[in-house]
Amino acid sequence: MREKLEKAVVDERLAALNTWSLEEEGSKWIMRKYRFSSFLQAIAFVKEVAQVSEAMNHHPMIAIDYRVVTLRLTSWVAGGLTELDFATAAKFEQVYSEVEG
Numbered sequence: 001m002r003e004k005l006e007k008a009v010v011d012e013r014l015a016a017l018n019t020w021s022l023e024e025e026g027s028k029w030i031m032r033k034y035r036f037s038s039f040l041q042a043i044a045f046v047k048e049v050a051q052v053s054e055a056m057n058h059h060p061m062i063a064i065d066y067r068v069v070t071l072r073l074t075s076w077v078a079g080g081l082t083e084l085d086f087a088t089a090a091k092f093e094q095v096y097s098e099v100e101g
């Protein structure tokens with residue numbers, strides 16, 4: 001789960017997830033911008049993201065710009081993207097669908 005993935009596998013996982021993208025071609029980071037109806041909704045989302053991150057022991061970079069939350073993920077220990085990045089991103093998608101409905 002924490003072994004660095006080959007590019008072909010990364011591309012496959014991104015296609016399956018289809019809402020996240022590489023920060024840029026060849027990047028070791030995947031990212032996703034989440035938009036909310038209010039600032040407090042964005043904060044509620046971030047609180048849930050924090051809980052998931054602790055449960056997964058995998059923590060994203062979190063940027064909060066008013067109603068837009070940007071999450072960025074990489075596996076520092078592995079020095080690149082791992083299955084854990086994609087599993088955690090998928091859980092963030094579940095949280096988003098619950099918070100924003």
Ligand SMILES: C[C@H](O)[C@H](O)[C@H]1CNC2=NC(N)=NC(=O)C2=N1
Nearest residue numbers: 057058059060074075076077078
């Ligand atoms: C497993 C490692 O020792 C650290 O405890 C965890 C914490 N959260 C982490 N988060 C991310 N994004 N990458 C990591 O490698 C990582 N490692």
